[in-house]
Amino acid sequence: MTRGVIIRNGRIVDPSQDLDRETDLLIEDGKVVAIGHDLGNAGCTIDATGWLVLPGLVDMHVELREPGFEEDEVIHTGTAAALAGGFTTIACLPSTDPPVDTQAGVEFILHQAQRANHCHVAVLASVSKGREGEQLAEIGSLVAAGAIGFTDAPLPIHNAELMRRALQYCRMFDRLILNRPRVIELTRNGIMHEGLVSTLLGLPGLPVEAEDVMTSRDVRLAEATGGRVHLMSLSSEGSVELVRRAKARGVAVTADVSPSHIAFGDEELRSFDPNFKLDPPLRSRNHLEACIEGLVDGTIDCIASAHAPRASEKKMLELDMAPFGAIGLETALATVNSRLIETGHLSWSDAVAKLSTNPARILGLEHKGSLAVGADGDVTLVDPHADWVVNPHIFQSKSSNTPFSGCELRGQVMSTIVGGQLRCSVAAESRIDGSTGGLVRR
Amino acid sequence: MSLEMTDALPDRSAWTQRHLLDLESLSAEEITLILDTADHFKELTDGCRRKISVLVGCTCCNLFFENSTRTRTSFSLAARRLGADTVEFSSSESSVSKGESFIDTAKTLEAMNVDVMVVRHATPGAPHLLAQHLDCSVVSAGDGPHEHPTQGLLDILTIRQHRGDLAGLTVALVGDISHSRTARSNIWALKKLGAHVIVCGPSTLVSPFWEEVGVEVAYDLDEILPRCDVLNLLRIQFERQITRPFPSVREYALLYAMTSERMRLAKSDILITAPGPINRGVEITSEVADGPHSVILDQVTNGLAIRMAVLWLVGGGRNEVYR
Numbered sequence: 019m020t021r022g023v024i025i026r027n028g029r030i031v032d033p034s035q036d037l038d039r040e041t042d043l044l045i046e047d048g049k050v051v052a053i054g055h056d057l058g059n060a061g062c063t064i065d066a067t068g069w070l071v072l073p074g075l076v077d078m079h080v081e082l083r084e085p086g087f088e089e090d091e092v093i094h095t096g097t098a099a100a101l102a103g104g105f106t107t108i109a110c111l112p113s114t115d116p117p118v119d120t121q122a123g124v125e126f127i128l129h130q131a132q133r134a135n136h137c138h139v140a141v142l143a144s145v146s147k148g149r150e151g152e153q154l155a156e157i158g159s160l161v162a163a164g165a166i167g168f169t170d171a172p173l174p175i176h177n178a179e180l181m182r183r184a185l186q187y188c189r190m191f192d193r194l195i196l197n198r199p200r201v202i203e204l205t206r207n208g209i210m211h212e213g214l215v216s217t218l219l220g221l222p223g224l225p226v227e228a229e230d231v232m233t234s235r236d237v238r239l240a241e242a243t244g245g246r247v248h249l250m251s252l253s254s255e256g257s258v259e260l261v262r263r264a265k266a267r268g269v270a271v272t273a274d275v276s277p278s279h280i281a282f283g284d285e286e287l288r289s290f291d292p293n294f295k296l297d298p299p300l301r302s303r304n305h306l307e308a309c310i311e312g313l314v315d316g317t318i319d320c321i322a323s324a325h326a327p328r329a330s331e332k333k334m335l336e337l338d339m340a341p342f343g344a345i346g347l348e349t350a351l352a353t354v355n356s357r358l359i360e361t362g363h364l365s366w367s368d369a370v371a372k373l374s375t376n377p378a379r380i381l382g383l384e385h386k387g388s389l390a391v392g393a394d395g396d397v398t399l400v401d402p403h404a405d406w407v408v409n410p411h412i413f414q415s416k417s418s419n420t421p422f423s424g425c426e427l428r429g430q431v432m433s434t435i436v437g438g439q440l441r442c443s444v445a446a447e448s449r450i451d452g453s454t455g456g457l458v459r460r
Numbered sequence: 461m462s463l464e465m466t467d468a469l470p471d472r473s474a475w476t477q478r479h480l481l482d483l484e485s486l487s488a489e490e491i492t493l494i495l496d497t498a499d500h501f502k503e504l505t506d507g508c509r510r511k512i513s514v515l516v517g518c519t520c521c522n523l524f525f526e527n528s529t530r531t532r533t534s535f536s537l538a539a540r541r542l543g544a545d546t547v548e549f550s551s552s553e554s555s556v557s558k559g560e561s562f563i564d565t566a567k568t569l570e571a572m573n574v575d576v577m578v579v580r581h582a583t584p585g586a587p588h589l590l591a592q593h594l595d596c597s598v599v600s601a602g603d604g605p606h607e608h609p610t611q612g613l614l615d616i617l618t619i620r621q622h623r624g625d626l627a628g629l630t631v632a633l634v635g636d637i638s639h640s641r642t643a644r645s646n647i648w649a650l651k652k653l654g655a656h657v658i659v660c661g662p663s664t665l666v667s668p669f670w671e672e673v674g675v676e677v678a679y680d681l682d683e684i685l686p687r688c689d690v691l692n693l694l695r696i697q698f699e700r701q702i703t704r705p706f707p708s709v710r711e712y713a714l715l716y717a718m719t720s721e722r723m724r725l726a727k728s729d730i731l732i733t734a735p736g737p738i739n740r741g742v743e744i745t746s747e748v749a750d751g752p753h754s755v756i757l758d759q760v761t762n763g764l765a766i767r768m769a770v771l772w773l774v775g776g777g778r779n780e781v782y783r
Contacts, residue, residue: 290585
């Protein structure tokens, strides 16, 4: 019997090679070696009848919180949550204490990820020293340590001069700058989207202009410097339109949205539940629809979870005290299915492009986001018809701050394979035959 | 002491709410029931002076996370007029800086067998959050700029006592609408009772979004004044503003202060109300505040009556009245 994993009878959806059909997939030595029928036997056989076989999902926007905020998440739990959500590669933000602005910081995260042995972790390091938004961090050294992109997120890169220099400087290393656009002066004390609902509730507003003004700035700076900018968690009609026009001009700008922002509007804040306090804020219907339109026409390249775990003792406070953010790794795929695919906005192939192929390409991750022969053996198996009710208390993430609590979603990640090893599975035992590598059964 | 008839008070079986968190979620009937109950209590207590024992055995806790003199005193006195026990807790510091979350503080007090928790907090929704975590009744005594339900009710009780039916009246709320919880409570209750509501003030403090819920938005006080039956003059909430939304107090007073000169533009029977504390010379001059159209002190007495009514309704008070 040969080594490796064979996945039989699944529907392989891989936009990187324009593939969408029922067939078998063979992985050996951690790589995809063949697609088709009659591939012989392998050490492990998975019966994927009725399931989707997707290139492992890639999330470019995750907070892992270690070191410094271990009460929220540690790398072990964050990467376990990624596996449970079908993500085989995640890019983590430097929102740690100390922030990831040194080689040692990058290496620590990579080391912890290796120990956890769950999914691949790519490091997004601080643009600025101390993540203080003033001076450039040692970008060259950080690249040498393995940083794949630079951001101060979830804080915006507020200083326009720093942003300009960072875009210029990163060109030398062909690295991406990621920014969460938000003008600070326009958002001090803000809690929710400024609009009718904030007016009625008396909650301080976060106006859309705060996002649009910085999106506009970043687009112009990318255009002027020739640098690459990725705008994270876009949420406004104006920003989507700015990116659409910039792309038409050929500016190297890309963007993502989070599933929460296409699933919920600002009216959710009527419950005063801090789990709906997000940055950017949940916006009104027209903005939500503009984001969906941006996904449909390709203006928005990616869907990223914006996973922001926060311990309940910090989050379940008065709305002004509660921090922004929500976890998202374990609900992202089902939300995309329930709110975008089942509703007819996106096909599975479109969705996989946004959740895997595009983020891998934008982050420069070779051999990821694809199931072409030679690609890494990272695979996500999904039952698209399984309905489930969100209960954050059984999630792998250490935190439970999700706006989806109690929501019924359709589409469940059944198994996640990383480098040819079945790392996480909720599939019935009868589906899996043979040695499974480092399996974590949920 | 003698036992008096139970029909002196309205039928409280029509009241089904455990909490009073805001007026937006009440029906016109529920608002009217509170107003009627307050009228009864005012009469039964000779203008809120005497004590009646309809809430004996009930413990009301004033949980104030924001400075307050008048509202806290009014709730305390109202509870004691009904024979309830009162517990006071106030802290102007944020709960987090004390190391205990405000939910834990409230739970600790609740464990001392509190039946009604009266909560004042600087953050919108704080009473709603507490209502989810506590088993006792929660009454909002103001949550940041969101709502101040008993203030809205006492304003409307005062108008009703002077004008009868609210339907068809034009009521203008003037001043800092953005940061005013009084404005929001008034808007919902006035609209439910059929009044026409105008919000008027500087464009930086009056959101055009109000039009979407059927409220008239105006920036020129002199233009609307001839149409108004009632003015409610709101204080400028300097403490809630980060950058000042108008150039100077002087300029604000020029545009929006209710002065004797402006009174000449108004209807001859206009009613002047203000939630207080009033800033004489800013939103209102002394001649107007102390003049014949002002009902500002009536409002204070009515505040007691409203709070008695609310505590009695949510506290599950008896209908037998001991004298």
